[in-house]
Amino acid sequence: MDENKEGIVWWKDAKLLTGVILVxxxxxxxxxxxxxxxxxxxxxxxxITGLSIFAFxxxxxxxxxxxxxxxxxxxxxxxxxxxxxxxxxxxYHHASQLPRRGYDYTKKIHRKVWPASKKKDEIR
Numbered sequence: 001m002d003e004n005k006e007g008i009v010w011w012k013d014a015k016l017l018t019g020v021i022l023v024x025x026x027x028x029x030x031x032x033x034x035x036x037x038x039x040x041x042x043x044x045x046x047x048i049t050g051l052s053i054f055a056f057x058x059x060x061x062x063x064x065x066x067x068x069x070x071x072x073x074x075x076x077x078x079x080x081x082x083x084x085x086x087x088x089x090x091x092y093h094h095a096s097q098l099p100r101r102g103y104d105y106t107k108k109i110h111r112k113v114w115p116a117s118k119k120k121d122e123i124r
Contacts, residue, residue: 015069019065022060022064023065026061026064030053030061033055033056033057036050036053037050037051037054038050
């Protein structure tokens, strides 16, 4: 688990960097293929080209994921899980303090007002 503390160094590992670029490229190609298919649906050449680009984007995605490696994917998932857990704990701690702060604030106002009301009763 010491790997998570050091962080992921993207630019030092060529295999990891290539894999990440391929994954991003696959999303771009997939979007372009779907867009080409939808926009030029009435022309068969564009339909076949769009579907071919979309299928090729899946191949590029699997190659990119293979290069990135499952261990790196697990490291990224662990990092995300760590951040989510940390944020949830901080949010819970903050939310659990809210009723106490409201109680203290109300008590402070009550202490300010109460002696003044006693003095008014004594004057009467």
